[in-house]
Amino acid sequence: MIKKAESAMPVTVETIDKRLNSLRKDVTDQLDKKLSLLKEELLEVFTSYRDEILTVIDRQMGILEQIREDQLFIKHDVKDHDSRIIKLEKTVFKHA
DSSP states (O other), X not given: OOOOOTTOOOOOHHHHHHHHHHHHHHHHHHHHHHHHHHHHHHHXXXXXXXXXXXXXXHHHHHHHXXXXXXXXXXXXXXXXXXXXXXXXXXXXXXXX
């Protein structure tokens, strides 16, 4: 059972509305602060995760670039060898 204080104001719809509005504002302010902190934490986590991913991708792109350069040199060497072999075969079979 709730005892009424002798000096308390009478309970009216207006006082209840004021108190509810005050509580709503307090709750909204607290939720806004918590959401703001959560957004900041998520941003930090996502930024860190993105940086890790980009670091790995950069490393893999470097490896891919090296493989492509190696393939280019191999193709060039094979073409060079092929033309040299053809010249030598022509010379050898011409004199044979």
